[in-house]
Amino acid sequence: MTGYLITAFIYLCAAVIAVPVAKRLGLGSVLGYLCAGVIIGPVLGLVGQEAARLQHLGEFGVVMMLFLVGLELEPRMLWQMRHRLLGLGGLQVGGTALAVAAIGLLLGLAWQVALCVGLIFSLSSTAIVLQTFSEKGLSRTPGGRTAFSVLLFQDIAVIPMLALLPLLALPELGASAPSAAGHGGEGHEALNLVAHLQGWQHAAVVLASVTVVVLAGHYLGRPLFRIVADTGLRELFTATSLALVIGVAALMSLVGLSPALGTFLAGVVLANSEFRHELESNIEPFKGLLLGLFFITVGAGIQFGVLAEHRWLIIGLTAGIMLLKGAVLWGLAALFGVRGTDGWLLTLSLAQAGEFGFVLLSYSAQNQVLPADLAQLLSLVVALSMFLTPVLFIVFDRLVVPRYQRRGGEREADTIDEHGPVIIAGIGRFGQIVNRMLTANDIRTVVLDREIGQVDNMRKIRIKSFYGDATRPALLHTAGIDDATLFVVAIDEAEQAVELVRYLKHAHPHLRVLARARDRLHLYHLRDAGADYIVAETYHSALNMGSAVLRELGVHPFKAEQLRAAFEQIEQNSIDQLYGAWQQRGEGERVGTNYLQLFFELDGIIRQAMLRDRDDRHPRSARGWTPPPRNYEEVIELPDID
């Protein structure tokens, strides 16, 4: 037990120290984890034996990542990107794989090995690239979006690759398999339901399992989550989410399919459900930790002996791979009309090999596709190319961008920046109207509510909303707060609304926060918390009712409207003063005597303004459209203009 605790502590400490340092240096978290692994493994020798075993645990992070990728893949979004996704992504993966494989063949590899290496190096690092894009604000540029669609295609392409690679197994490696394949491989085989079945039975079982995942996800998953959500216990929801992912992964392993494929499917099935953001925010930390663990073990597993021995080979291979990948991307950028800085961004950002490369390399070695020593060598190439990615981003920033800025400085005006979504917290009577008005104008909204019944009702009338507690930072993160433009706080709980506003203004100072106040005092609290715009929920409807009453009493409609506007104007003018008085309230007082005094004064002011004649004998509210006095022409002398 003590041993485990010490090991866990070493791993966590390494991550906690290395990752912030790497991020500070602009290298991204993936490199931080890799460095941490290198330090505690080969350099300090603190860990060793268990690294390979832990790597299999870490690989489960990849399974979770694919579940999250699936959750992100709304069919509609997929459809919008179909050309770039299939065309550009497909050609990138296919072209790179074939080019690398051809070179492999020339170097004398068996065709199976060459193809396997080609597939592995066609992938790029989603983790590094997306992280860097969001850090540098490149996600919304055309180049950034194109790169994202290529990465997405690669992430999906991993799934058929995992299915395809075992078919490339080399018979001669089979003999030495147990020693070469490492530790985890056989463990899975032992628990395989389909090993003894015939071909057609095997196919039937596989088909049945996939059907079970899809149907159960669709018909059982949502009612189950609804029941769990109704209990209001957060940890139960987390447990259910984990059970779902692990259960699907287990089922897939049992029938001999890739767990990643299964969880990906489960993710897609649940992508349209109201629990999407809540699921994401629950799985996200586990995925992050496990992937981090995976990268650490990769770093810890790097054999400096191999690196030193094959120094020039590894450097040469890395440079060659990156040049080749860059060339393929450059050609595709030209083919698809991605020009200028965007073409360069695509070329430079995706030229590295990715984290899935590690997974596929160890997977291929286990399945006797690659000789273990080659896999070891190539994983060093993958790691080195990832280490070099930040350098390419620096090249992009320092050399590419200035060149294009000088040439075409006037292009700015016609690129319209796409707005991030408006997040609406609370979809009761108030939030609904706000949301309907926005969506009617094609403004993207993300609607959150923590009452599952309310979310159900909204979905019945085709308002897309998500279950989740908007006061939880993790949920806000998955709902897209980082690129949201506006946040509307319309939740019923007055105190939580104030807390939420305070948190939002603290954690996201640039976000505009618009809040609904229940009453006057709530309004002051919200203002205190930093809300940018506040409206009291009953104020305007009550004013409208007031002017309706005036009309019913026979006041001319236009006059009634003017009286309403004058009333509102005077109130508006006094808002700062009242707020100031409220802030001066004593300890424990709700409003303070000073405030009450002012409030009654305000009523007096309004009364006077409505009734009092001004010097020109017109009531204040009728100021405007003031006719000149009778006989005014007698006193008019036209001024001398010049």
Next chain:
Amino acid sequence: MTNHNLLVLFAHPSIDRSDVNAQLLQASRAAPGVTVVDLYGEYPTYQIDIDREQRRLLDHDVIIFMFPLYWYSTPSILKEWQDLVLEYGFAYGSQGSALHGKIFLCAISAGGSEQAYRREGYNHYTIRQLLQPLEQMAALCGMRYLPPFALFGSRTAAENGLLEAHVAKWQRTLQALREGRLDVRRAQALPRLDEHLDKLVGAAP
């Protein structure tokens, strides 16, 4: 000689569809010593703040209405602005001398061609004739009225390449007004301000 302060009261109810006025607005905002008020932007519900607008008038020496011509007149908010802000006792009447001596002009765009705004054209009157109510408003308030600075054929000005020159001319006009280098007396006799700008702008007095 101190510089004059310029106030541009801009009225365009659908600025997102405008070619000409959006550019003139931008040029005015960029010019030094010019306060630009987007009336539709500031008073979307027409609740014009009379006190604030009167203060603005007092703070400036040159008052400019900038608008697209709507039915031979201003867009409605500018009329509302006149009805509300130019009060008896402030802008006119025995005590109403707040605007005396200020310069007033209109910067307008019109969809019709210049030929249309002639006696023999389909609009029958020149632009200066059509804007006579504003000219008389200026007179009653004791302001010095300059003829309109106008762009005709505004729907096609951008594609015909006329817009850039017009905007440059506007910038020049603003600067001359600011520095008091525009020959007001001479300009008052002309039908339009933009036509003979070269003759009107002189060296600093």
